[in-house]
Amino acid sequence: MxxxxxxxxxxxxxxxxxxxAKTVGLVPTMGYLHEGHLSLVRQAKEHxxxxxxxxxxxxxxxxxxxxxxxxxxxxxxxxxxxESAGIDVIxxxxxxxxxxSGNGKSLTHVDVEAVTDTLCGANRPGHFRGVATVxxxxxxxxxxxxxxxxxxDAQQVVVIQQMVRDLNTPVEVVxxxxxxxxxxxxxxxxxxxxxxxxxVQAMVLSRSLSMAVERVQQGERDAEALISAVRAMxxxxxxxNIDYVQAVSLRDLTPLQTLDQPALLAxxxxxxxxxxxxxxxxxIQR
Ligand SMILES: Nc1ncnc2c1ncn2[C@@H]1O[C@H](COP(=O)(O)OP(=O)(O)OP(=O)(O)O)[C@@H](O)[C@H]1O
Ligand SMILES: CC(C)(CO)[C@@H](O)C(=O)[O-]
Ligand code: BAL
Numbered sequence: 001m002x003x004x005x006x007x008x009x010x011x012x013x014x015x016x017x018x019x020x021a022k023t024v025g026l027v028p029t030m031g032y033l034h035e036g037h038l039s040l041v042r043q044a045k046e047h048x049x050x051x052x053x054x055x056x057x058x059x060x061x062x063x064x065x066x067x068x069x070x071x072x073x074x075x076x077x078x079x080x081x082x083e084s085a086g087i088d089v090i091x092x093x094x095x096x097x098x099x100x101s102g103n104g105k106s107l108t109h110v111d112v113e114a115v116t117d118t119l120c121g122a123n124r125p126g127h128f129r130g131v132a133t134v135x136x137x138x139x140x141x142x143x144x145x146x147x148x149x150x151x152x153d154a155q156q157v158v159v160i161q162q163m164v165r166d167l168n169t170p171v172e173v174v175x176x177x178x179x180x181x182x183x184x185x186x187x188x189x190x191x192x193x194x195x196x197x198x199x200v201q202a203m204v205l206s207r208s209l210s211m212a213v214e215r216v217q218q219g220e221r222d223a224e225a226l227i228s229a230v231r232a233m234x235x236x237x238x239x240x241n242i243d244y245v246q247a248v249s250l251r252d253l254t255p256l257q258t259l260d261q262p263a264l265l266a267x268x269x270x271x272x273x274x275x276x277x278x279x280x281x282x283x284i285q286r
Contacts, residue, residue: 001083003075003090007141010091014052014142022049026144026171028135031055031092032072032189033081036179040148041085043176047146053082054138055092059104061130067273072192091142098137110136112159112166115253119155119266120277123243128159135160139171146172150179152186154264154279158253178278180206186278198271201237205269208233209280212265216282221259223247234269243268243275250281261286 004010014024025048027040037053044051055078062068075092082090095104110132115121121128139147149157157175164171179187184206185199194202208230220226230245248255250262259282266279 001079001087001089003079003092005092005094006097007093010052010089010141013089014050017050023145024048024142025051026138026142026147027051027053027087028138028147028149029053029055030057030071030189031078032074032192033078034179034187034189034191036150036152036187038081038085039179040150040176041082041087043174044146044148045086047148047174048144050088051086052142052144053087053090054142055090056098056134056138058098058130058134059095060099060106060133061127063124063126066124067190072189098134106133109133110163110167112163115155115158115162118248118253118255119244119246120268121155121159123268128156131156132159132163136163136167136169139164139169144171146174148174148176150177151175152178152188152277152279154266155253184210186276188276190274190276193274194271198239198274201239202269202271202276204234204237204240205267205276205278209265209267209278213280213282216259216284221284223256223259223263226259226265230265230267234267239271241270243270247282259284 025044027044029037057071059068109129111129112132116128161173183203185202212226212230227245234240245267247263247265250264263282268277
């Protein structure tokens with residue numbers, strides 16, 4: 001496995017692979033890898049001849065009061081883990097390499113409308129503009145056949161799918177299932193921020209989603225009632241502060257009043273400064 005830092009180097013590498021008729025899979029990440037990321041790598045190796053991982057903490061998708069500076073970074077550790085899962089090459093550019101205009105800023109942006117109006121889009125202004133812009137750049141740099149994204153960031157998957165459809169980007173977006181800790185907590189690089197008490201209380205996230213699925217199986221169709229039940233369960237944990245709990249259409253992420261179609265129940269909850277997200281698909285037939 002090799003690590004490349006410049007756009008010229010990764011372009012040359014991918015070009016050489018293509019000359020050998022190899023297909024290329026891209027796993028975009030912000031590093032500090034865990035089993036969730038490694039599951040994407042395994043999918044990439046299953047679908048493609050060559051697996052490229054990008055590791056880049058993208059300043060453009062962080063708000064001014066978010067954790068860009070403190071986001072965990074450890075390239076050596078990441079390289080060992082990525083190699084063990086079968087990655088062929090890591091692309092780890094600097095901020096200046098990706099944003100040569102300076103200060104981690106871009107003069108050109110990709111804005112995906114409508115599907116960014118709810119959930120994290122409403123909660124983190126500018127976040128998906130930063131994500132769509134950097135993913136467009138990564139697609140243009142690596143030119144993968146397929147790109148692998150985790151459904152823990154379900155809205156991100158919908159945004160990228162919308163973007164590639166609208167812009168005719170020749171990349172197949174492959175959504176991959178959420179990987180969880182044995183107690184149900186969705187794996188996240190940000191879990192390392194949690195204190196012992198916060199970590200124990202964070203189990204409520206996946207538990208509240210499982211409870212919601214049971215209620216739906218028992219016939220609950222009132223979205224507000226379901227959301228209230230989830231909120232009440234989370235609020236029992238004194239260290240939890242809810243950013244949002246929402247039920248949206250799986251198709252276009254618009255809020256639902258009645259659960260009469262396939263839906264996404266998604267939440268973001270802060271424990272201290274640590275903001276965790278999780279979601280579950282409610283498999284409701286029309
Ligand atoms: N638990 C998980 N299961 C499946 N995919 C995951 C999981 N966690 C992250 N991913 C996916 O890995 C890719 C890179 O995500 P990222 O580097 O932001 O990791 P993260 O752990 O989600 O970090 P953060 O703490 O910032 O949310 C994304 O496509 C994301 O959806
Ligand atoms: C897709 C991504 C790598 C873009 O910076 C990021 O949003 C992430 O890690 O999910
Ligand atoms: N996986 C989402 C990246 C972020 O929180 O900025």
